[in-house]
Amino acid sequence: MTRRVRITVPCSTANIGPGFDVLGASLSLYLTLDVSWLDGPTPAATSVPVTPYAQVTYSGEGTKDVSLDPSQNLITRTALYVLRSQGVMAFPAQLSIHAHNDIPLGRGLGSSGAAVVAGVMLGDVLGGFNMSKDRMLDYCLMVERHPDNVAAALIGGFVASYLRELSPEDTEAKSIPLSETLDHPMMGKRDKPPQPPHGIGHYIKLNWQPEIKAIAIIPKFEVATAKARAVLPTSYDRPDVVFNFQRLAVLTSALGRSPPDADLIWQAMQDKIHQPYRKHLIPGLPEVFATITPKTYPGFLGVCLSGAGPTILALAVDNFEQIAANVQQVLKNTGGIDSTWTLLELEARGAHVQDLLPQ
Numbered sequence: 001m002t003r004r005v006r007i008t009v010p011c012s013t014a015n016i017g018p019g020f021d022v023l024g025a026s027l028s029l030y031l032t033l034d035v036s037w038l039d040g041p042t043p044a045a046t047s048v049p050v051t052p053y054a055q056v057t058y059s060g061e062g063t064k065d066v067s068l069d070p071s072q073n074l075i076t077r078t079a080l081y082v083l084r085s086q087g088v089m090a091f092p093a094q095l096s097i098h099a100h101n102d103i104p105l106g107r108g109l110g111s112s113g114a115a116v117v118a119g120v121m122l123g124d125v126l127g128g129f130n131m132s133k134d135r136m137l138d139y140c141l142m143v144e145r146h147p148d149n150v151a152a153a154l155i156g157g158f159v160a161s162y163l164r165e166l167s168p169e170d171t172e173a174k175s176i177p178l179s180e181t182l183d184h185p186m187m188g189k190r191d192k193p194p195q196p197p198h199g200i201g202h203y204i205k206l207n208w209q210p211e212i213k214a215i216a217i218i219p220k221f222e223v224a225t226a227k228a229r230a231v232l233p234t235s236y237d238r239p240d241v242v243f244n245f246q247r248l249a250v251l252t253s254a255l256g257r258s259p260p261d262a263d264l265i266w267q268a269m270q271d272k273i274h275q276p277y278r279k280h281l282i283p284g285l286p287e288v289f290a291t292i293t294p295k296t297y298p299g300f301l302g303v304c305l306s307g308a309g310p311t312i313l314a315l316a317v318d319n320f321e322q323i324a325a326n327v328q329q330v331l332k333n334t335g336g337i338d339s340t341w342t343l344l345e346l347e348a349r350g351a352h353v354q355d356l357l358p359q
C-alpha cells in the first residue's frame with residue numbers, strides 16, 4: 001500500500017547575541033517534504049542496488065542550487081545514513097519526495113539544520129523506527145556538529161543546548177559517519193555505518209514572550225557557515241568570555257518576562273565571541289548595531305547576527321516596518337547591500353510528521 005506523509009521543519013536563528021553555539025529559536029519559515037512510498041518489507045542488505053533511488057523534486061528557496069540526486073542531496077543523504085545505520089540498506093520502493101523550502105540558503109536562518117532534521121525524520125519514518133526526538137537529536141548531531149540550530153528546529157521554541165563530553169570510544173564512533181557516510185561517496189557502499197552514541201545533545205526549552213517578534217533582514221548574498229566559523233579565534237581572553245556569560249545568563253530569563261525590558265535585553269544581546277570577528281563578512285553590520293537602540297525606536301528590544309549571518313535579527317514588540325526599513329537603509333548606505341525583510345514569530349511546535357491519506 002502507498003503511504004504518504006508530510007514532514008514540516010521550521011527555520012531557526014542561532015546564538016541570539018551572546019549564546020554562541022548554545023541558544024536557538026525556531027521561527028515561522030518552513031521546509032516541508034511531501035513523501036510517498038510503497039510500504040512493505042525493507043530490502044535485505046545483499047539485494048540492495050548500489051545507487052539509492054528516489055524521485056526528488058524541489059521548489060522554493062535553493063531551487064537552482066540544490067541537487068536532486070539522492071546521493072548528493074543533504075536531506076536524502078542524511079535519511080540514508082539513518083536507515084543504513086539501523087540495517088536498512090536502501091530506500092523503499094517507489095519513493096517520491098517533493099521538498100518545498102521557504103528558508104533561504106546560507107543566510108543564517110538554519111537552512112542546513114532544517115535539511116538535516118528533515119533527513120533524520122525522513123529516515124525514521126521510512127524505516128518505521130519510531131525514534132524519540134532525543135534520539136533524533138543524536139543523529140542530527142552526527143551531521144551538524146553545533147546543537148543550536150538542529151535542537152531548535154527539532155524541538156521548537158526557544159532552546160538552550162549543550163553537547164555531552166564523549167568518551168574516547170564514543171568520540172571515535174561519532175567521527176566515523178561524517179567522514180565515511182556523508183563526506184565520502186557512501187552511496188556505493190554496503191557497509192552499515194555506526195549508530196550515534198546515545199545522549200550526545202541535551203537541551204532545555206526556555207520561556208519566550210509571544211509578543212516578541214523577530215524581524216529578519218536578509219541580505220541578498222550568502223555566507224557559508226563554514227567560512228563564518230573559520231574566521232573565529234581558537235581561544236579567547238577571560239574578560240570577553242565573562243562578558244558573554246553575564247549577558248547569556250540574563251538573556252535566557254529576560255526574553256521570558258512580560259513586559260520585556262528593552263534596556264536589559266538590548267544590553268544582554270551584546271556579544272564578544274563571534275560577531276566582532278564576523279563583521280567584515282557583512283559590510284554595514286557595526287553601523288547597524290550602533291544606530292538602532294531602544295531609544296531610537298520604541299518597541300525595539302535588541303539586534304544580533306542570526307546564526308553565522310548574514311541575516312540580521314532584530315527583536316521587537318512594535319514598530320516592525322520602521323525598524324526593518326532603518327536596518328535596510330543602513331546596510332545599503334554603509335555597506336552597499338541590498339536586502340529583503342520578513343516578520344517571523346516563534347514556532348513552538350518544532351519539526352513534525354503528519355500522515356496524509358493515500359492518493
Ligand SMILES: Nc1ncnc2c1ncn2[C@@H]1O[C@H](COP(=O)(O)OP(=O)(O)OP(=O)(O)O)[C@@H](O)[C@H]1O
Nearest residue numbers: 074105106107108109110111112115224225307308
Ligand atoms: N533544503 C535543502 N535541501 C538540501 N540542501 C540544503 C537545503 N538547505 C540547505 N542545504 C545545504 O546547506 C547549505 C547551507 O548551509 P549553511 O550552514 O552554510 O547555511 P545555513 O544553514 O543557511 O546558515 P546557518 O547555519 O548560519 O543558520 C546549502 O549550501 C546546501 O548545501
Ligand SMILES: N[C@@H](CCO)C(=O)O
Nearest residue numbers: 014020021225307308
Ligand atoms: N552557532 C553557529 C550557528 C550557525 O549555524 C555559528 O554561529 O556558527
